[in-house]
Amino acid sequence: xxxxxxxxxxxGGLLFSAKAFYERRGVEGPEIAVRVPAQxxxxxxxxxxREAILLNEARRYGWDRRDPVVFSHLVRNMRFIEPxxxxxxxxxxxxxxDMRMHEHDPIVRARLLYRxxxxxxxxxxDRMPTREELEAHRDQHVExxxxxxxxxxxxxxLSRTKxxxxxxxxxxxxxxxxxVLGDAPxxxxxxxxxxxxxxxxxxxxxxHTAYGPELADAVGEALVGVWRGPVSSVYGLHFIKVLEKxxxxxxxxxxxxxxxxxxxxREVRAELRKERMxxxxxxxxxxxxxxx
Amino acid sequence: MPRPLxxxxxxxxxxxxxxxxDACPSGEVLNSIGQCVPADERGRCADFDPLKQVYWGDxxxxxxxxxxxxxxxxxxxxxxxxxxxxxxxxxxxxxxENGAPTRMAQIDRPLxxxxxxxxxxxxxxxxxxxxxxxxxYDARQxxxxxxxxxxxxxxxxxxxxxxxxxxxxxxxxxxxxYPALCGPDAAICIDAGMDVWSDIVDKAExxxxxSDSCEFTTFPGYEWSGVPFNRNMHRNVMFKNGNVTSQxxxxxxxxxxxxxxxxLEEECLSAGNGCDVLTVPxxxxxxxxxxxxxxxxxxxxxxxxxxxxxxxMEPLIEIYQHKGASECLPGQPVPDEQCGFELLPYRNIGxxxxxxxxxxxxxxxxxxxxxxxxxxxxxxxxxxxxxxITAASDTHISAPGFVAENDFKGHAGSxxxxxxxxxxxxxxxxxxxxxxxxxxxxxxxxxxxxxxxxFRNKEVFGTSGPRIAVRMFGGWDYPSSICDDEDxxxxxYAGGVPMGGMLEAQxxxxxxxxxxxxxxxxxxxxxxxxxxxxxxxxxxxxxxxxYEVAGNPENGASVDLDTCVPSGSGASDxxxxxxxxxxxxxxxxxxxxxxxxxxxxxxxxxxxSQAEYDCNDWDYDSxxxxxxxGQSSYLCDCCDPSAGLNVxxxxxxxxxxxxxxxxxxxxxxVARVQPIIQERAWTSPIWYxxxx
Numbered sequence: 007x008x009x010x011x012x013x014x015x016x017x018g019g020l021l022f023s024a025k026a027f028y029e030r031r032g033v034e035g036p037e038i039a040v041r042v043p044a045q046x047x048x049x050x051x052x053x054x055x056r057e058a059i060l061l062n063e064a065r066r067y068g069w070d071r072r073d074p075v076v077f078s079h080l081v082r083n084m085r086f087i088e089p090x091x092x093x094x095x096x097x098x099x100x101x102x103x104d105m106r107m108h109e110h111d112p113i114v115r116a117r118l119l120y121r122x123x124x125x126x127x128x129x130x131x132d133r134m135p136t137r138e139e140l141e142a143h144r145d146q147h148v149e150x151x152x153x154x155x156x157x158x159x160x161x162x163x164l165s166r167t168k169x170x171x172x173x174x175x176x177x178x179x180x181x182x183x184x185x186v187l188g189d190a191p192x193x194x195x196x197x198x199x200x201x202x203x204x205x206x207x208x209x210x211x212x213x214h215t216a217y218g219p220e221l222a223d224a225v226g227e228a229l230v231g232v233w234r235g236p237v238s239s240v241y242g243l244h245f246i247k248v249l250e251k252x253x254x255x256x257x258x259x260x261x262x263x264x265x266x267x268x269x270x271x272r273e274v275r276a277e278l279r280k281e282r283m284x285x286x287x288x289x290x291x292x293x294x295x296x297x298x
Numbered sequence: 299m300p301r302p303l304x305x306x307x308x309x310x311x312x313x314x315x316x317x318x319x320d321a322c323p324s325g326e327v328l329n330s331i332g333q334c335v336p337a338d339e340r341g342r343c344a345d346f347d348p349l350k351q352v353y354w355g356d357x358x359x360x361x362x363x364x365x366x367x368x369x370x371x372x373x374x375x376x377x378x379x380x381x382x383x384x385x386x387x388x389x390x391x392x393x394x395e396n397g398a399p400t401r402m403a404q405i406d407r408p409l410x411x412x413x414x415x416x417x418x419x420x421x422x423x424x425x426x427x428x429x430x431x432x433x434x435y436d437a438r439q440x441x442x443x444x445x446x447x448x449x450x451x452x453x454x455x456x457x458x459x460x461x462x463x464x465x466x467x468x469x470x471x472x473x474x475x476y477p478a479l480c481g482p483d484a485a486i487c488i489d490a491g492m493d494v495w496s497d498i499v500d501k502a503e504x505x506x507x508x509s510d511s512c513e514f515t516t517f518p519g520y521e522w523s524g525v526p527f528n529r530n531m532h533r534n535v536m537f538k539n540g541n542v543t544s545q546x547x548x549x550x551x552x553x554x555x556x557x558x559x560x561x562l563e564e565e566c567l568s569a570g571n572g573c574d575v576l577t578v579p580x581x582x583x584x585x586x587x588x589x590x591x592x593x594x595x596x597x598x599x600x601x602x603x604x605x606x607x608x609x610x611m612e613p614l615i616e617i618y619q620h621k622g623a624s625e626c627l628p629g630q631p632v633p634d635e636q637c638g639f640e641l642l643p644y645r646n647i648g649x650x651x652x653x654x655x656x657x658x659x660x661x662x663x664x665x666x667x668x669x670x671x672x673x674x675x676x677x678x679x680x681x682x683x684x685x686x687i688t689a690a691s692d693t694h695i696s697a698p699g700f701v702a703e704n705d706f707k708g709h710a711g712s713x714x715x716x717x718x719x720x721x722x723x724x725x726x727x728x729x730x731x732x733x734x735x736x737x738x739x740x741x742x743x744x745x746x747x748x749x750x751x752x753f754r755n756k757e758v759f760g761t762s763g764p765r766i767a768v769r770m771f772g773g774w775d776y777p778s779s780i781c782d783d784e785d786x787x788x789x790x791y792a793g794g795v796p797m798g799g800m801l802e803a804q805x806x807x808x809x810x811x812x813x814x815x816x817x818x819x820x821x822x823x824x825x826x827x828x829x830x831x832x833x834x835x836x837x838x839x840x841x842x843x844x845y846e847v848a849g850n851p852e853n854g855a856s857v858d859l860d861t862c863v864p865s866g867s868g869a870s871d872x873x874x875x876x877x878x879x880x881x882x883x884x885x886x887x888x889x890x891x892x893x894x895x896x897x898x899x900x901x902x903x904x905x906x907s908q909a910e911y912d913c914n915d916w917d918y919d920s921x922x923x924x925x926x927x928g929q930s931s932y933l934c935d936c937c938d939p940s941a942g943l944n945v946x947x948x949x950x951x952x953x954x955x956x957x958x959x960x961x962x963x964x965x966x967x968v969a970r971v972q973p974i975i976q977e978r979a980w981t982s983p984i985w986y987x988x989x990x
Contacts, residue, residue, distance in 0.1 A: 167869040
């Protein structure tokens with residue numbers, strides 16, 4: 007793995023410093039001609055140009071001639087074209103290059119683009135995020151790290167299976183009991199159900215997963231401090247009293263540092279790709295030819 | 299970057315006093331492979347509940363890092379797998395010519411925890427074959443492997459290279475070795491495998507929610523994948539946290555389970571750094587009886603030390619997953635109609651891969667292990683097979699928890715060896731296979747410490763997919779009203795032991811009591827009944843009896859085979875206090891609960907109900923010709939008698955001598971799947987040990 011990173015680092019460094027490299031030497035950057043469809047939009051033209059630059063860079067580094075994937079693919083192509091050939095792989099490969107097969111083959115093209123993009127995205131040590139950067143990233147992208155709101159509520163449950171036909175009547179009586187309960191907890195009321203507690207802290211989505219949408223909606227909408235119900239679920243009828251609602255929040259960095267780091271690195275890679283691509287684009291002279 | 303940190307870790311091992319958590323920022327600690335990770339603590343979650351909640355997870359899932367998944371076109375990563383488990387949609391093969399996926403997958407609701415279990419054996423092999431700077435990159439096997447990834451790869455060549463490399467699993471332990479491309483001493487692949495392992499631990503860390511919301515928990519892990527002579531011995535290795543062994547030990551490193559346990563015990567349990575680990579065997583149904591053989595290795599019989607180590611390292615077993623159920627075989631030792639559930643008609647994994655049908659080995663099933671385990675306990679003092687129960691998907695498309703019967707997209711490459719080939723226009727997988735199941739855990743909170751402890755203590759249960767929550771306690775003196783009391787759990791713990799526990803003998807008591815409380819999946823079918831399965835040791839014979847304890851097996855519930863619409867009623871929740879009426883205090887025994895749903899359509903029936911075909915048009919020869927091209931159709935798949943739907947076609951076929959029948963009629967004599975299934979949950983057993 008380290009070897010791969012080192013490799014990408016070197017290549018990425020070369021790509022990144024392309025303009026400076028040319029400027030230092032006092033020479034013009036590479037010049038390429040790109041043919042695009044006449045009707046191509048600006049975005050399409052931009053994509054085609056970017057790919058042409060990356061392909062040119064890949065070829066400048068000789069990847070089209072030295073990459074083993076390219077090698078094996080071109081050899082396979084040659085053996086497909088000439089199934090009876092007795093030539094060895096190296097000879098077939100050389101002949102494929104002579105035929106300029108590597109310039110037009112879609113698999114070779116995809117491979118070269120892949121390697122170039124990987125090189126563009128390599129993160130050098132000095133771009134690895136610091137704690138301050140992680141903190142800032144978390145604060146800037148609250149929506150990515152935000153945890154769902156939570157509700158603390160009491161619950162009384164009446165089982166449909168256990169109570170059968172008397173469920174509705176039992177619910178009416180329970181409602182009356184709860185009305186006069188005041189602030190006292192509903193101890194000893196209702197039926198048990200695996201995992202059901204008289205008082206729980208849960209997110210609306212967790213309530214949804216455990217009991218279904220009706221109860222989740224009811225919990226989300228309920229006023230604090232008031233018994234509400236009965237609310238139906240597949241299990242029976244539920245009465246709920248919300249004690250506290252906690253809004254969605256972002257946890258402290260220590261709790262989510264690995265998550266933030268992984269997210270920021272995704273962005274850093276994207277930025278590096280963009281910066282280095284821009285540097286290359288700047289260094290290149292591109293002649294665009296629109297084809298009818 | 300993993301390597302320098304690994305070096306730091308190694309140096310710290312040499313000079314413990316000089317290093318330590320000072321190497322990490324405040325609030326973080328150095329794990330065993332040199333990574334700084336946040337410190338974990340118990341009681342951090344806002345919904346902490348000392349009486350425990352149920353959490354749902356999948357501890358058996360593969361991604362692109364597994365050679366078999368990779369060869370079948372899986373390109374989704376461990377990051378994708380975690381995202382899937384949290385509810386995001388991910389791409390699925392096959393891919394089109396431009397590399398765009400042609401299918402997507404999304405779970406119906408998030409999971410609480412996940413362990414990804416990529417095969418340890420080829421983690422390094424895949425890495426070096428994809429690394430242009432690796433000295434093995436140009437090895438013939440690597441070149442062939444990469445060629446097999448190309449758009450125009452010949453499926454036969456793909457299968458050839460797949461068998462050449464993946465087939466190394468099949469070597470007997472004494473001959474097993476890394477692929478030739480790994481070079482002398484396999485150093486190239488072992489080295490690369492350690493880097494991949496370090497990444498796996500990193501990704502598990504990044505996906506773990508350490509905030510007090512505790513929305514998602516991950517465990518680093520992998521699969522040890524020995525299949526000597528096609529007999530499945532696979533087991534997953536699950537670590538509690540980021541303190542792991544430096545290397546993922548696979549079959550090529552340690553060809554016997556005992557070797558694996560020795561390594562884990564030495565480098566993890568005895569390391570004194572907070573490392574904890576357990577192993578979970580699976581698919582014993584395809585082991586041809588060797589998983590529970592009475593030998594350690596090279597014919598050596600079990601010893602006291604060995605059974606103690608096995609009991610310590612391997613507290614759990616996967617009772618059900620994609621490749622069938624391992625609970626029991628009908629008639630072994632007693633008739634049990636529920637043993638036919640997702641029973642594969644194969645003796646070993648090679649037979650499954652080649653569809654060579656034959657009766658499974660009775661010694662491959664959990665009932666056998668439980669019986670034999672009681673004998674070892676009697677003779678050697680410890681039960682090496684006192685397994686708790688889990689279930690999992692064994693997905694090979696990075697889709698943990700993707701177990702819904704009505705959304706089955708195939709276990710791996712949608713039935714195709716090449717990721718670019720279109721999926722067959724019929725079943726996306728072999729008809730005998732299934733989406734797999736889930737594990738339910740009773741834990742105080744959704745955090746590593748609590749969930750892992752539940753695994754170690756066996757307070758876990760498996761389901762065939764639906765989230766049927768079931769609780770079980772065993773004791774001697776529970777009040778008869780316990781099922782009506784809202785503090786059932788508190789009474790359950792106070793008066794006895796939960797599932798997975800050991801019930802000590804109590805003089806002067808009647809039989810032990812068991813309270814089983816279950817609720818249906820809110821998105822699933824109602825419950826039909828609860829059974830208690832009891833096994834006991836009667837001299838040298840072990841016995842089994844199945845008791846119906848709640849619900850009604852004759853509730854009349856059914857499902858329409860043409861539309862998959864269910865009918866009839868069931869229970870949303872069931873609870874029963876049950877006392878063993880046949881208890882003999884001098885006999886070792888175990889008790890586990892099985893909760894059965896009302897009938898529903900199997901995945902194959904769901905797909906057939908939504909497809910258009912007419913079985914009058916079914917022609918076996920045409921279907922064979924289609925299959926030879928790598929394709930299929932719903933007409934072929936749904937009308938083949940093996941799908942269990944076109945059984946009228948077989949009415950006049952006599953299967954006395956199937957080898958003498960024309961090929962199409964012979965299809966009537968192969969195993970048939972159950973077109974209607976009854977999904978279920980299995981609790982870990984509660985064990986009873988007689989005095990002395």
